[in-house]
Amino acid sequence: MLTPTGAPPLAALKQWLAISTPAEDALLERLLVSAWQSCSAFAGAALPQDWGAAPPALAEGILRLAAHLYRERDAGDAASATPPAAIAALWRPFRALRL
Incomplete structure (x- = not known):
């Protein structure tokens, strides 16, 4: 998978999680x-290769x-197969539909 x-965001x-130290940077980058x-995978299509090129949603x-x-x-159960509903709602308009 690509x-x-x-640089990841x-x-x-870190701001979202209120983390101010670099102690967990490697874990956060992997996440x-x-x-x-x-x-x-959810969208069923390749995303832009650059972090900054992804649509805001x-x-x-x-x-x-x-x-x-x-x-x-x-x-x-943190590795659930489906994202939480609020996240899926942000991604759903970009999902590739197959007939």
Whole structure:
């Protein structure tokens, strides 16, 4: 699966989670890549290769999913097959429909 290029939106995720230290930066970057890949799979289409080129709704959903994964990292069902409803709602307009 493709991964995005360029710097991930780490600062925005840290702000969202109210994290001010660099201690968990590596984990947060991995969660952002995982959320990006989940978004791509949900949409059924390749996302732009650069973080900054993603449409705002997709980028917001990626950020929210990474935050969700961080908060739920110790829960047994954190690797759910479907994103939370609020995130899916942001991504749904970009979903490739097949007939």
